[in-house]
Amino acid sequence: MPLSWNEIKSRAFAFSKKWENETSEDAEAKSFWDGFFDIFGITRKRVASFEEPVKKLGDKQGFIDLFWKGILLVEHKSRGKNLDKAYVQALDYFPGIKERDLPKYILVSDFANFRLYDLEENVEHEFGLKDLHKNVRLFGFIAGYQTHKIKEQDPVNIKAAEKMGRLHDQIKEVGYEGHPLELYLVRLLFCLFAEDTGIFERQQFQDYIETRTGEDGSDLAHHISTLFQVLNTPEDRRLKNMDEQIAAFPYVNGKLFEELLPTASFDKNMRQALLDCCALDWSRISPAIFGSLFQSIMDKNARRNLGAHYTSEKNILKLIKPLFLDALWEEFEKIKSNRKKLGEFHHKIRSLKFLDPACGCGNFLVIAYRELRLLELEILRASRESGQLLLNINHLVLLDVDQFYGIEIEEFPAQIAQVALWLMDHQMNLLVSEEFGLYFARIPLKAGGTIICGNALRIDWNEIVPSTQLHYIMGNPPFVGKKEQSFQQKKDMEYLAGDINGSGLLDLVAAWYIKAIKYISGTKISCAYVSTNSITQGEQIGVLWRYMLQCGAIIHFAHTTFQWNNEARGNAAVHCVIVGFAEYDINPKLLFEYEDIKGEAHGRQVRNINPYLVDSQNIVVKSQRSPICKAPQMIKGNEATDGGFLILDDEEKKELLLKDPVAERWIRPFLGGDNFLNNGNRWCLWLLGITPRELQNMPTVIKRIESVKRFRESSSKAATVSKSKAASLFGEIRQPEKGLLIVIPKVSSERRMYAPLGFIDCKVILNNTLQFIPNGTLYDFGIIQSMMHMAWLRTVAGRMKSDYQYSIKIVYNNFPWPENPSEKQKQDIEAAAQFVLDTRAKFPESSLADLYDPLTMPQILLKAHNRLDKAVDFAYGKKDFKTESDRVSFLFEQYQKRISIMENTQAKINEAKFFINLLSQLEKKGKPFVTKTLLEDEASYLLSAILNAFYSATEMAGGKNNIDIKKFRDDHSLFYDHSSNGGLRNTTVHLHHKQIDHVGYIPPKGDEVNFNLKTPIQNIPGDKIDFNLTGKFYLEIENEHKSVLELCSDHLNKLTEFFI
Secondary structure, three states, rough: OOOOOOHHHHHHHHHHOOOOOOOOOOHHHHHHHHHHOOOOOOOOOOHEEEEEEEEEHHHHEEEEEEEOOOEEEEOOOOOOOOHHHHHHHHHHHHOOOOHHHHOOOOEEEEEEEEEEEEOOOOOEEEHHHHHHHHHHHHHHHHHOOOOOOOOOOOOHHHHHHHHHHHHHHHHHOOOOOOOHHHHHHHHHHHHHHHHHHHHOOHHHHHHHHHHHOOOOOHHHHHHHHHHHHHOOOOOHHOOOOOOOOOOEEEEEOOOOOOOOOOOOOHHHHHHHHHHHHHHHHHHHHHHHHHHHHHOOOOOOHHHOOOOOOOHHHHHHHHHHHHHHHHHHHHHHHHHHOHHHHHHHHHHHHHOEEEOOOOOOHHHHHHHHHHHHHHHHHHHHHHHHHHHOOOOOOOHHHHOOHHEEEEEEHHHHHHHHHHHHHHHHHHHHHHHHHHHHHOOOOOOOOOOOOOOEEEOOOOOOOOHOOOOOOOOEEEOOOOOOOOOOHHHHHHHHHHHHHHHOOHHHHOOHHHHHHHHHHHHHOOOOOOOOEEEEEEHHHHHHHHHHHHHHOOOOOOOEEEEEEEEHHHHHHOOOOOEEEEEEEOOOOOOOEEEEEEEOOOOOOEEEEOOOOOOOOOOOOOOOOOOOOOOOOOOOOOOOOEEEOOOOOOOHHHHHHHHHHHHHHHHHHHHEEEEEHHHHHOOOOEEEEOOOOOOHHHOOOOOOHHHHHHOOOHHHHHHOOHHHHHHHHHOOOOOOOOOOOOOOEEEEEEEOOOOOOOOOEEEEEEEOOOEEOOOEEEOHHHHHHHHHHHHHHHHHHHOOOEEEEEEEEEHHHHHOOOOOOOOOOOHHHHHHHHHHHHHHHHHHHOOOOOHHHOOOOOOOOOOOHHHHHHHHHHHHHOOOOOOOOOOOOHHHHHHHHHHHHHHHHHHHHHHHHHHHHHHHHHHHHHHOOOOOOOOOOOOOHHHHHHHEEEEEEEEHHHHHHHHOOOOOOHHHHHHOOOHHHHOOOOOHHHHHHHHOOOOOOOOHHHHOOEEEOOOOOOOOOOOOOOOEEOOOOOOOOEEEEEEEEEEEEHHHHHHHHHHHHHHO
């Protein structure tokens, strides 16, 4: 056990006094350094040797004054000698030292002065012998208190993982694999950390291997097995005659060494690989980071991208700070001067419990624990300043790893998570020890985090930690798209979310949101996940967040899309969001936004965060088959489904026409998203309308058609096979025969401020990577090319990797166009749209991709777009938006207004449909549903209900954009005319049914139909409704009998077509 800093300082002061007058290098140097090591409670003989022979450059023999392999090289001189020369002399020894034995520090001294060189940090410290006690903490690496500033992207993390990877491969190659190998490596990992962080004595594990095992490695496995048993045995239960060197290892406990593993086998190279691992300074490695790196060594393919997929500390802090850490620090700052409240606060953070239900190697748990321990350290400092601190350090530290819970589906990372928590606990204990000068360690281990190996989507989380006891859920669930899910993952999703409509569209990460919202019901638990940004975009929002909102989820904070990567080789750039949510409300909420997804976030307080991570009301944009406004239809391009045999490049076209020159009239320009943006010619065989005779004159074309037929016939899809009967044609044809088309690519780069649109002649055949508006106008182009539409696209569109996916049903059909713009506003938009097109035309050699690349976009084109944006904004009644978030919030308000109108209109149309169906049942039945009521009265009542629903539908649709309600009513005066001799509603409903209230109507169940009217049906003369013996209802219109059902059903269809 290391000495306390207080004891070390006392010894250092005594050492200085003893040696203050020594001068001779040769006389007392060895005694001097033996005494120096004794300051730290270390026996010099055990770790370092004098006069270590080494070959210098030029094959000259040299002798190092004192050498501690892998740690320290000392060059000692007589008092007054030049220490610069001593340092150069020390460096001269380096070529003859094995790489793994190279020291991390050089110390030169002349008795009176010390100069310490930290070779890893490239810093130098110099002080006199009399000041040794003041600088003794510089030698924490001797005392066992070494506390490096751990760097997240330190290359040693990668080096350590690579060395462990080689050792893993060598052990596996001899047949030692599976669970034993995984646990074996975890135990070795613990030992490597332990000897560099003070759990073991310095280099105790390495020394044991080097001194007690043969160089051929044949006896190494036996010694390691013995060591594992010793580490699991309390000192008082060990054999009395046990070898002193192995008996010196401490009792670890914690069940890490409990299981008896099969004995492994080592050879010379494997022993060397283990010693190479020992040579690293494991105190520099963060348990949080290394856990994921260590896991990756199990897969050689993953190892090629070491560091590519671990969650960086920076990104973990993005989550835990707003989830709980910021609030705790804020509370601490308020109460740190109040002794009573400080103690209460300390016990409060001890009571907190955390769950990571996809913990992997424990990154989130480890970093959260570290941050809480740092807060606790500040509490202890504040307590010391207020004079209330106890002297017994064991009673000061309350926080422990037993506050943390995790679930991990794979055994190996679950074991690493458990060990990583212990290692972080020990590192934090060292900080406490250094702060208060008293050594504090929790060895043997008593408490442990609860890390469960199992399927988090199947396990009842309450069995791990009851929801009534938990405070926070956090983590980084797996990023697996709907198409990449394994069979088991699909079954898990179905098990958890099978009752949610559309759950098959969801990425796997959504399952953790669903599981969490069920678990936290009725509690004050707060949750936060790092997720792929797909769950806040496109069609997934309509599935996941509709359910989450229905369950009461409220988003408390969020990070909009940012690029998550790190500096490790082969790093993986993933576009992520962070969403923090709970079942209770808070105000204000925090929204972190990124101008550059690779840059820093700008946080701001907002009133609400909706599922699109926008400051707006909770709205979920649903897939629509047609626009919610009176806007032109957008159609997706044609689909060839041809195996490429109907498509030609320039060379193929030239070759085909040499063989079949008559085919020229059947070859059309062919355009896809890539060609539209980047230029380049492609062609296609467009054989729509060709006669068999014409086709017979083109043998080369026929060969291509035969290839298409074979391609389609070989498909596993029945629909594709059926298209082989018309192999000369595209699989799906949607090409207009006349007019200009406004086209927009299905996929567009996230880097562009504007996704480029354009006008294309209908003679150009479009493929399915383009979407188009037939006969589009300049006004249409101006609206959807504007910043208003671009902001909508960026918010609600799905993504392909990071690029925007333009969905007709999600993006276009839900976009709220300007409401009733004036002719002047339309003309301004058309003029500005034409100006954009004219400006593009000034750069005929440039592709749209070049023109809209943010690095190369011409300023005059940008100004043209600014002019268009202003014209469009003005049509919306807005002159300026401070931020894009303001613009998006406005659009959501407009969307909500339009969708409410549409939904209310649809509700009334559904009501009319319902009463028409009921009238049909009444007609078939031939007798009233309500006893003591005339059949004609009930029929008259239902007709009134139908007509009222029709009228209400048009009333509500009156607020819908660009719909002329008056014209529709005038065209159907039979149903809507208000004159005394006019519409059915006026004569039938108003004159005869003023007393009828059909709100109380109970819909039919099965064959039972009930009326539960608030006002009884009155005996109304049946002069307008006739009932004949054949069981049909008729209306008398202009002396003719017309079927009530046919009239109403026909008008229902017209109403639906016009409004919906």
